Amino acid sequence: MASPIVSKKMREEATCAICLLLMAEPVSISCGHSYCRQCITGFLENIRREIPSQTLFYCPHCRAPFQVTSLRPNKQLGSLIEVIKEMHQDMSCEEHGEFLHIFCEDEGQLICWRCERSPQHQGHNTAVIEDVCQGYQEMLQNAVTNLRELEEECTKLKLFTRKQISEWNEKTESQKQKIQSDFKNLQRFLHEEEKSYLWKLEKEKEQTLQRLMGNEATLEQKSQELRRHILELEERCQSSAQKLLQDVKETLRRSSAVKLETPEAHSLEVHTVCSVSELYFDMKKRLQSYQVNVTLDDDTAHRELILSEDRRQVIRGHLRENLGNSSRRFTVLPCVLGCEGFTSGKQYFEVDVGEGTSWSLGVCRENVPRDGVIQSPQSGFWIIRLSAKKGYVALTSPVTSLYLKEKPLVVGVFLDYDVGVVSF
Incomplete structure (x- = not known):
């Protein structure tokens, strides 16, 4: 067994100056000093992040210049490190310096032959x-x-x-x-x-x-x-x-002493239930008493939207040229507003969506941004949409999926301005 002084010296020689641990995959640079491969690589990457064009580096130990191409694996040092690790697996008594080859049952400790004969362990049960x-x-x-x-x-x-x-x-x-x-x-x-x-x-x-x-x-x-x-x-x-x-x-x-306590069981029965009594009146007739006619405002229509002559229908087509520059026109999203605006009361209107595979409809504030892409209540829009990818959704934040039993051909929009409610 090597002496403690020699062992300490060998460990110092095999210690990486960057991480201060025994080197892992040691590599040498041109000045002769060695480091862990990962440590010196990280050292170089840090410098390159600050100075990307840097090609000449300096040894962290002696400041001697070197290039990345000078890195070489140090196999001899690697073998020495393995020997050091094996040596440190052997343990010696701190008090007597003797090999620990006896186990004291009473103390539950490893001891040497001199410890066994000491008064501290006298009368104890010991074994090899x-x-x-x-x-x-x-x-x-x-x-x-x-x-x-x-x-x-x-x-x-x-x-x-x-x-x-x-x-x-x-x-x-x-x-x-x-x-x-x-x-x-x-x-x-x-x-x-x-x-x-x-x-x-x-x-x-x-x-x-x-x-x-x-x-x-x-x-x-x-x-x-x-x-x-x-x-x-x-x-x-x-x-x-x-x-x-x-x-x-x-x-x-x-x-x-480690135990596992089973968590307290909790019932998964929903206690909050609601049964709304049926009311015997025709909701459709009640809504129609608030019905208004809506015509589309061409000054707000996106350039890809084509309005019918009576401005009651709209389809998406090719980009229209030679349109007047209106600050009210939507420039990003294919939107168009109705000519009618409401500042109080209750209004109801219907939109024929037919067999369309993609549409959006609802209400919005008059001052919504015309060049934005966000459509949510926070930005002044209250909209539902049918899209090929997500199906029926409400454009809340986040988006809410809508599960409909039947495909709607006509969608009614009810606005109670005073209460602040939009229903579809």
Whole structure:
């Protein structure tokens, strides 16, 4: 065994001046100094980020100039590092300098023959490490097996909890759509009741999700704890006998103390329900009492939109030239506004969308930007759309998908200006 002084000197020679650890894949530069391949590569990349044209670099140790092409693998130094690692696997007694080849059962420590004869260990049960290593290795492996079983159970509980979260989201979303559907034709009259039910449902959803996600977070934390214990035990099982037995009893005690508590079960039954009584009147007739005629304003139409003579129809075609420059014209999105504007009261109009495969319709503020691409309530638009890719959507932020049982041929738009409600 090499002397401590020699061992220390060898380790200093094999230490990277950049990361201050034993070199990994050592490479040498033209001045003779060596570094980890990753360290010197990172050193060069940092300099290039600051000075991309840099071709001449300076040794971090002696400041001697070198070029990237001078990097060469140092195989001899690599072999020396492997020898140093093997040497450090052998352990010696800090007090006596003797080889640690005895295990004290009472203290759970590795000792040398002189420690065994000292008063500190007098009367203790001791044994040669080769005689006890196998037994403790089996105990460590049993501990690993137990922890793996706990980890598997934890993983199953995590997957089940995640499934519960997904199922709960689907159920609450389905219930939300049912509530919205029930209120659709009576929205103006039952608006406050609808908001109340949706608020209760959202609170119930948040409360249950919070508990479920708390369970998931607890299980994730326990999973990480189990993995740390498993890695620690596996590293011990694969290390030298001295390292395996070092504080082995304390390690086994800590691993055996790890327990997995099953999270509290939560019901996924939706308690917020709503049944809207049928009202016996013709909603269509009621809406028609507010009906207005809308004609299209050509001064606002995008250059790709072609209006009919009566300005009641519009299609998208080729770019129209020689149009007047109007500050009211949409220049980015293919939009056109109606001539009629509303500042109060209730209005209803219908749009014949026919068999069209792509359209957008709704209401907007008069002062919306004509050169923008954002269409949402925040920017002054209240629109629904049919697109080839996303189907029927409401242009909220984020976009809301609409699930329709039948393909609409005519869409009615109802505006209650005073209440601030747009219904389709």
